[in-house]
Amino acid sequence: MYAISAAPYAVLLGSCAILYFVIYPVVWYYRDPKGLRRFPNMTPLSGISAVPFMILAHTGARSTRLVELHKSHPVIRTGPTTLSYADPRAIKDIYGHNTKCTKDGSYVITSGSHFHLADVIDKPEHARKRKVLSSAYALKNLEGWEHKVADKTDRMIRHFDKCCTAPLKPGRLPEREDLNVDYREWTNYFTLDAIADIGLSEKLGFLDNGHDRVIARKTDGTTYECNFRECLYQNARKQSLLIWSYAWYPIINKISNIIPFYGRMGHLAREWDGIPVELAHRRLERYRAGEKLDDFFQALMEDKNGNPNNLEWGEIVAEVSIMMNAGSATTAIAMANVLYQLLKNPEVMKKLVDELDAALEDEESPVVPYDRVKHLPYLRACLDESLRLFPPTPHALPREVPAEGLYIMDDYIAGGVSVGMSALVAHRNEAQFPQADKYIPERWLGEEGKNLQPYFIAFSAGARGCIGRNISYLEQTVVLASMLRRYKFALPSPQWEIQRLETMNWLLEELPVKIWRRQLNAACV
Template sequence: MNATAQALVLPFITQVTRAVSLSENVKVLGGIPFAEDGTYLEWLSILGFTIGCYYVIYTFYALCFHPLRKYPGPWHLAVSNIPNRWSTISGNSSYWLYDLHEKYGPIVRVAPNEISYSDPQAWQDIYGPQPNQRLGMPKDPKFFSSFEDKKTAASIITSQPKDYMRMRHIYSYGFSKQVMLAKEEMIQGIIDRAMEALRQTKQQPQDIVQIFRATDFSIVTEIVFGKAYHIFDRPTYQPWFKSLMGWIRSTAVITATTDYPLGKLAAWLLTPRSVLKQRNVYLKYVNGEIEERIGESNAGRKDVVQLMFETTDQPKLAESDIRANLPFMVIAASETTTTLMSGMIAHLLNSPDALSQLTAEVRGRFRSPSDITIATVNNLPFLNACVNEALRVYPAAPTQLPRVVPGEGATVCNRWVPGGTKVYVAPYATFRSAENFYQPDAFLPQRWLPENGESFDVDKKNAWRPFGLGAHECPGQVITNLITRLIMCKLLLSFDLELCADSQDWLSRQPVWIVWDKPELLIKARPAAA
């Protein structure tokens, strides 16, 4: 609580404590003051009155004297962060922020000490390099520490600038195009196995989300651990990749409770038991694989773990650093790719013209699946436009990533923000704002083409930052973009797709726990005519 508010409220508490201690008619039993007649209602009333005064005074302070008092937003959010945190716990945060920005504008006070932005300039002001902050504003330590299951070492999520750049160098190379080219045969084999699995369905409804997830997970774990898990053929590992959302959702709840006393207990109570069970399954599998891989540190594999051991950067990463980073890395690299592809195919199946145009482009460029390679998939303009538009209307990472304004304060969107304030860009609200994009709720890939027409001249393309900005820009975006293009090209070359009736409303109000909690997306895949 702010020092000014404390100065107003603490005298009330002091007076009550003093009254209790001086009273000759009070006995203390078990630390609770009782009157001689055995009741404690009088003192309970005083305590209740004191607490009531505390909140009345704090509310008055938050609305009338707080440094953020002039920022727009509903009054109840200025006095409590509970609505904000509950929106995260309930999976409604992205929509909640969108509604607030639609009503109050591009800058909104969403908690007593928290501001959300949908103004494109905020990307640079918050996350971009600053004169005294090369990596942008500092991360909110409470929020980001929620992603770590072990506090014995810092991960790339919570590390300080020096360690962060050292870790980022490893991850950027481990998920680079160069590494993917070296592993292309393996990647193509996994994708071809996924296409074969679809072909074997004989046009029966299939959940394409799970097919995408199994494919992405197989590729990412091969790149990270150097080991082929063959998810399609080995049921042993299927509980692992199916438990990803359990870890993600439970982590989202933890991020919402870190501000409170007994926050971990609150997170445990507020998370469904089935979700906690999934979290434990995920951690059991991933930690087991980490220990096995660390035990083979001299195996000579060309994977991300080997890069961690062989890095020439000093100081070298300790085994504890590796253990702290890998659980999140596997999810971040695989689930964002699954999200992008699921959202893209859902929008295409609901946009027949766009699907027809993309299918024609793919089949006009490639004659057989073997023609589809890492070197050839980037030269399809409409495919690139569809990927960009999918990332706009269905961002792979729709959750806001809070930063803390440095102690000296900073200017964000031409307004002064005092030090210690939490600030962030709300991606979903930003990408869906009519202030930033023409027909923001429509899936219109043509907006990303050079010959897009005058209607799209109003688009503020600098509002579109699907992988973040600056030094903290997602190091896994290369693998996400390449895998998405490879799979989409092979899928549309090999099959004619149909959306099943049960999935017609798939895009409506999905919960968001860091990423979209994607339900079944049922499709029928009919082999394309030769």
């Protein structure tokens, strides 16, 4: 018997790896079949590999870095076949109603067994899905469900009333023990409870219980407990770190699980998968029992005439998943951001509170009715300016150029290239938003505000724009008006800064505040 040396095979394997991972990308870069070398690279290696963008993603400040880079370049090459845009003229070409761009491959590799409304790529299929859900998301229906939003606002008020402390003395900082409300946490409990009730007639009870423990279901029918927010956000975080090499993501995602840092996120991602399954299962049982409930799930199952939509179970679960994800995360981020901005800008806070007090002088309910405040111009301006300054989803939603290519800002881009514009980049453009780093709600008032709308992409734009923007504004408006009408808040100090970590959305750290009751007339309770 002769021993066979492994050395030649190791050399061959190493040579193949160098050829595939080093030489081929360099040759491809210099061949430049898609004509992208004319654009400046984000880093010297960005035209060759997606690794630099993956490294940038790990900083948690991806879009913040792009804001700085785009001050010098309107278009930047962030990967071998990806371009980032900053010029607002590109919004219509990339995201507009008549664009030929489609959602790119990132939506395919992160989808489950069935596409949902937010990740479906095929345009006719998207139109079918949107038709099924559009009636449920119509503004007239949302205002009819205002009582569900009011109920959740009332539950949050009950908790905050218990947390109230003595008024803060002028010139003093809050005592540590008085910083007893994490506003970020409680607004997230609010949005989760609200969307579960509106969408599924489900009472999660997070606001009542003060935690987000929830039952989830495996495919074999067994159940387990997990923390809703942790599972949801760590799932998104892992994707945001590793997804950028689309072709290699499925393999990288699996291999990464052996590394503790990623493995924990992978475990939580798998636990997340069981949450929408359990919620959809419980709601389906009620539907089969004959309950006719006024919620999104009913719209999934039947059209407005009561005819069955005959959706597959996987599609139902997918739609429940995106509803509980997108329907809670971004609005909670927006709610925390706007209070933070108001506390950092007391002159703006005073102007807004004055507007609310004038409009609600005779209002006795602790929960402010939406109809009383939905048309207040400064309230809406404060919300929009917060969404502009820190859009809940800063990530550049990527779109793929069709095979025949197209012109973006009169510049031909070859087919198969992924293009996008970060909302953070768009909103920090000084040409449209002077003093873009400052919180100035006045910019949204009057004709000037109307003229800014085409450059405002916090909810994306075009046919793929957020279908839930109306409900987000409803919740933000009612909660902010009710909170500022009833309470005063204080940060740990005027210099205190909230910590943000970018995934696809922002992950906000705690927002600790001192809270106390305002002194209003005796009729206001």
